[in-house]
Amino acid sequence: MNDVLYLAWRYLAFNRWKTAILVAAITVIVFLPLALELVLERSSDRLRARALETPLLLGAPGSPLELVLSSLYFDADPPAPLTYATVAGVNGTGLATAIPLHLGYRVSTQPVVGTSLGYFNFRGLRIAAGRMLALSGEAVLGAAAAEALGADPGDGVVTSPETVFDVTGTYPLKLDVVGVLAPTGTPDDQAVFVDVRTAWIIGGIGHGHEDLAKPEASGSVLKRDGQNIVANAAVVQYREITPDNLADFHFHGDTGEFPVTAIIAVSADDKSGVLLEGRYQDAGAPVRAARPTAVMDDLLATVFTVRQYVLAAVALVGVATLATIALVFLLSIRLRRAEIHTMTRIGAAPGRVAAILGAEILLVLVASLVLAGILTALATAWGDELFRWILLADNA
Amino acid sequence: MISIHDLDFRYSRGGFRLQVPALDVAAGERVAVVGASGSGKSTLLDIVAGIRKAAAGEVTVGGNALAELSDAACRDYRIKRIGLIFQAFELLEYLTVRDNVLLPYRIGRALKRQADIDARLDKLAGETGIAARLDRYPEQLSQGERQRAAICRALITAPELILADEPTGNLDPENKQRVLALLLEQVANHGATLVMVTHDHDLLEPFDRVVDMRDFHGADAA
DSSP, X not given: OHHHHHHHHHHHHHTHHHHHHHHHHHHHHHHHHHHHHHHHHHHHHHHHHHHHTOOXXXXXXXXXXXHHHHHHHSOSOOOSOEETHHXXXXXXXXXXXXXXXXXXXXXTTEEEEEEOHHHHHHXXXXXXXXXXXXXXXXXXXXXXHHHHHTOOTXXXXXXXXXXXXXXXXXXXXXXXXXXXXXXXXXXXXXXEEEEHHHHHHHXXXXXXXXXXXXXXXXXXXXXXXXXXXXXXXXXXXXXXXXXXXXXXXXXXXXXXXXXXXXXXXXESSHHHHHHHHHHTOOTTOSOEEEOHHHHHHHHHHHHHHHHHHHHHHHHHXXXXXXXXXXXXXXXXXXXXXXXXXXXXXXXXXXXXHHHHXXXXXXXXXXXXXXXXHHHHHHHHHXXXXXXXXXXXXXXX | OEEEEEEEEEOTTSEEEEEEEEEEEOTTOEEEEEOOTTSSHHHHHHHHHTSSOOXXXXXXXXXXXXXXXXXXHHHHHHHHHEEEEOTTOXXXXXXXXXXXXXXXXXXXXXXXXXXXXXXXXXXXXXXXXXXXGTTSOXXXXXXXXXXXXXXXXXXXXXXXXXXEESTTTTSOHHHHHHHHHHHHHHHHHHXXXXXXXXXXGGGOTTOSEEEEGGGXXXXXXX
């Protein structure tokens, strides 16, 4: 058997380009349907699991899919905002507890999620190092985010500037990392969690600057008129919240009018959930409810329908490719008739010659299957990201 | 070594027919077979090698009546006891010269590779002048070197009979004489019997005997 495999291997190695093309062709027709099936199954399971854990979402009128994808996976561009007053409104119904989500900012490539402590309890997120959020300006990192940013409790991370060339825009804020979460295998691992007020400060709604009432600020003061103080542009704006300047941070305007991207409504029971959902179903209302499971099921149903067509197309291409490969082998045997003739004249049994040719096919198949297996493993490992990227690219 | 009596062969699809009333070749004899194209020289070699079976008559090679051997036994006998050399060398392009020479051991289950096979290969390659070419592929060799490699392949199993079908047919005059001298030398060294088909009468001088196919009946059977 060793000799048979050796001769088969020598033939394939000598004709390496022909072999490589055959292996590539078989690999593709094995890999494509296998990877598609596995990636879709696994990714859809994970997407559905995340949706199942989130019973009801509230957001501004618009695409429910956009709302679900951005609120659950933090990847899509956030939809139009709600007002923070909605949070109090939902809590006031007594039907559910409202967890605000403010999205849209980033630290490097990691999404900043402004929320309340209720989010951590709701998702079952556990601190692995450091402590939970306590003050504005603090951040707790998901496990993957901490690794990506190379940050531990005690370190600082800086939000990405949103409007570099806009002097009135959003500027980076340094966040103090106070904790790192245990890994969960969900999008929470990628997030930088902050208090929703901190998110507003990142957005420039809240800010901190030197106290103009203090005597040392007189250099910036242009005019004092009772309670009103007019200062020039030299007034110092704080880009980091510290215990010393924490009291200097404040918000102008009504907090209830401040934006949140979405609200997770955690109802006490199914009935409460249905009742709450009913309150936000009016077409003209400023707040719309979305059931993530229903939204994801609609999306996945479309995806699986497309999958059937893709698999059918791959099957057709596969049959055509296999037929071509079979033809290549048959033509190859014809071309090698002289070689086969020589072996049988020297004394090789026809079965031995057939074994050598069979071993060549076997080696090509084994190489293709191994390669397809490796590619499928890689695709499965990166499948979630790939799948979400495809979905989000389609819905961005 | 070879004994043929009342041989009557014809191809299954009809056409050519070869009849050999009697032909005997003694062990160690060097016999050249000459004849016109289509006279049955190569067919005669195939019959002696057991590649083709005669419809009638007796063919005995090395004491074995070929008609009584099964196809498998015939193949085993051929690969162990007979060395074949072809006009077009018939080296496998995807094997190095070393692997080509050792090919009988890789395709024949009847052959067991002895411990000294590599030493024998090196010795044979040295004697035939291809020691430096063992790791090259046939396409990297000259015509003469290819035929030397083919001679090595025929001799590696230490056969008692060498059947050479116009081994110099594809060589230039200078290489013809060299390869023939080498073949005769190796046959003598191994104490083998040689039956060589040729239509080149300039090469006949060193042979013990010349068999002319005109002495037999080889013709199209209309």
